[in-house]
Amino acid sequence: MPISFDKEDMKRLDEVVATRHHVKQGELLFRDGEPFKSLFAIRTGFFKTSVSTPDGHEQVTGFQMAGEIIGLDGIVTDQHSCNAVALEDAEVCVMPFANVEELSREFPVLQRHVHKIMSREIVRENSMMLLIGNMRSEERLAAFLLNLVQRLHARGFSQSEIVLRMSREEIGSYLGMKLETVSRAFSKFSDEGIIEVKQRYVGILNAPALKKIVNPTGCV
Amino acid sequence: MPISFDKEDMKRLDEVVATRHHVKQGELLFRDGEPFKSLFAIRTGFFKTSVSTPDGHEQVTGFQMAGEIIGLDGIVTDQHSCNAVALEDAEVCVMPFANVEELSREFPVLQRHVHKIMSREIVRENSMMLLIGNMRSEERLAAFLLNLVQRLHARGFSQSEIVLRMSREEIGSYLGMKLETVSRAFSKFSDEGIIEVKQRYVGILNAPALKKIVNPTGCV
DNA sequence: AAGCCGTTTTGATACACATCAAAAGATAGT
DNA sequence: ACTATCTTTTGATGTGTATCAAAACGGCTT
Helix, strand or coil, X not given: CCCCCCHHHHHHHHHHCCCEEEECCCCEEECCCCECCEEEEXXXXXXXXXXXXXXXXXXXXXXXXXXXXXXXXXXXXXXXXCXXXXXXXXXXXXXXXXXXHHHHHHCHHHHHHHHHHHHHHHHHXXXXXXXXXXXXXXXXXXXXXXXXXXXXXXXXXXXXXXXXXXXXXXXXXXXXXXXXXXXXXXXXXXXXXXXXXXXXXXXXXXXXXXXXXXCCCCCC | CCCCCCHHHXXXXXXXXXXXXXXXXXXXXXXXXXXXXXXXXXXXXEEEEEEECCCCCEEEEEEEECCCEEXXXXXXCCECCXXXXXXXXXXXXXXXXXXXXXXXXXXXXXXXXXXXXXXXXHXXXXXXXXXHHHCCHHHHHHHHHHHHHHHHHHCCCCCCEEECCCCXXXXXXXXXXCHHHHHHHHHHHHHCCCXXXXXXXXXXXXXXXXXXXXXXXXXX
16 A cells, blocks of 8 residues: 555454455355345465356356456446456455545545446456457467466566466356367467467466567557 | 535536537547546447557457447556547547546545446456357347347437447457348348348337347247 | 448358267276 | 365357448438
8 A cells, every 4th residue: 555544544444354264165155145245355376257147158258367356247236247257375464445435535535445346447448348359369368368467477476477276168168169169269379389388377488479469550 | 426425525526527528420539559547438339449469450449339338448558559440420428537547536436336337348348258258159149139129218218219320340340250240140030030121220120030040049 | 411430230151169979088986 | 095076277169249341320510
């Protein structure tokens, strides 16, 4: 948090994130239809969120990692409208939304922060629509991998190595393609020497090439 | 607005929506990259928002009508990240975001309202990802038409008649398909007697059939 | 009313991805 | 270590939608 607060302020702000919660791999943090009470800040671990069609088809709507906030979908109806599943053992801060709102009124910086988080999610989903609606399968996977390393790198992990926490099927669902197509795209990139794949480990050997796949007219 | 304010309050709240702005058909309300200052509440008219790939491909991210808010994308970076174009002559209320934030701190109902609007947009985009990622072209168009009449009906328009404000190409961009495919789906529905199409006029003759196309296992 | 332009429709063909199928490889339990 | 199960890879085939092309239609200008 960029601004300095006095001790009293800090104590109040701490209250909002006081309680923590552990979620084991495979467990739900919340599910579609459940009453909404709190946002969750991920401390450690990795989540996926997803929505479903009535006939059971799942669409992964996002993958979230440490430092990211989940649960924003629940605000509008006071009910969650998606499922959040831990893809590895995780710890979250439970932030009762009533507290968040109360403190936001008191601390403009926090208010601004909350607004930015929600806006960021809207912008992210805009770009996902662009991705799913306009790109072909290999472009989607390349964009996905670049996004993932970039976020991991921002958290102090390697700039060129990923250990995927999700299956091919989950990647496919997120990107609007079938698991076989995901696998084929991985193999193709691997054959071309752009990446190195061993199960869920992915090494990025040629990042510029990946970027070029996403944006063929590499005019940046 | 559901809650009652005293006169002084109303005056202050009015300030936030004091200035109005007219946008002619085809004109931009804001464009990608432009500094973000205000949200816009649509009073009359019809807008589309879109993002673009570097190579010029456009993805329509939404169609907005009276009563809806646009500009939320700009909050996170203080820059707009999409374009908003009027599809018919329109009037908007300009709501400087600094005012919105200030008054939100003062009036919890307003704060709650702002949060819900942002959350609603997040949920809408989740369902768009599901639509584009999992459904076939005819299902997408059916869902699109149902969504449109529902929103129009909520504004006092017909439950079964639409005058489209957007071209086949714009519909296609929004739904992740080509304009020819949109046209073919329209023709198919028309042949089947589900809808009546004459240019941009669409009459819905058999709403249940449309719903069944979206959700084949009509278990609701 | 004639001519021009952009939009929409319709047809023929091509291709990207889905689907179906099976083998190979990992992972877990006994 | 060995079987059972799940995940991933790879191949063969099918299909939905894109692409290419041209005609039909409607709106606008003069």
